[in-house]
Amino acid sequence: MDWTSTIGYLAASLTTLSFLPQAFKVITTQNTQGISGLMYVMFVTGLVIWLVYGLLIGDAAVSMANFLTLVFALPILVMKYRKG
Amino acid sequence: MDWTSTIGYLAASLTTLSFLPQAFKVITTQNTQGISGLMYVMFVTGLVIWLVYGLLIGDAAVSMANFLTLVFALPILVMKYRKG
Known part of the structure; x- marks a missing residue:
């Protein structure tokens, strides 16, 4: 894998996984x-x-990056409308 | 512009602009x-x-989509670390 692709995957990983700590925080x-x-x-x-x-x-x-982000972001949306 | 591209631009507009109400809420x-x-x-x-x-x-x-999202997301990060 060339350097440019590596940079792209690093960017995608960070923006996708960033919703994991937010989902975890909201749930806990x-x-x-x-x-x-x-926003959500x-x-x-x-x-x-x-x-x-x-x-x-x-x-x-x-498809995969957005599906994964959806898995993390959807619980945040659900919790927001349950807890207000 | 074909239908597929229109769908792509719609998706990009929504995920980018979604940070605007969050930035507005945090600032106000x-x-x-x-x-x-x-997360931020x-x-x-x-x-x-x-x-x-x-x-x-x-x-x-x-470049443009991510620059614009950065303009909305950066104030949220700054406010989070100022206000805790």
Whole structure:
């Protein structure tokens, strides 16, 4: 793998995995104060559309990265609307 | 522009613009409770690397989308570490 691809994968890993500590925090503390519900409505909707786009263009990296981010971001959205 | 590209731009617009209501909320309420600082450290670092990647591969869409997301996400990170 060349350097440019390595940089791309590093970027994708960081932005995708960044939602893991937020999901963990929201689930363990049950505290969603300060979190914008509108952000997660837009973000989760965007991820679903990214996933559709990845499938349409047949790009496994786009589909997988967005599916994984969706797995982390969806519980944040659910908790936000449960806890307010 | 074909349908597939339209779907891609819609996805990119949603995930990028989703950080705008979060930045607005954090700045206006000064409340960062519930927000994961680690999430924003990882996310902002990832965006900077995405920006570098976009410049390396000469892709204006990747560079621009990530630069814009950075503009919205950076104030959230700064506020989180100011307000705790």
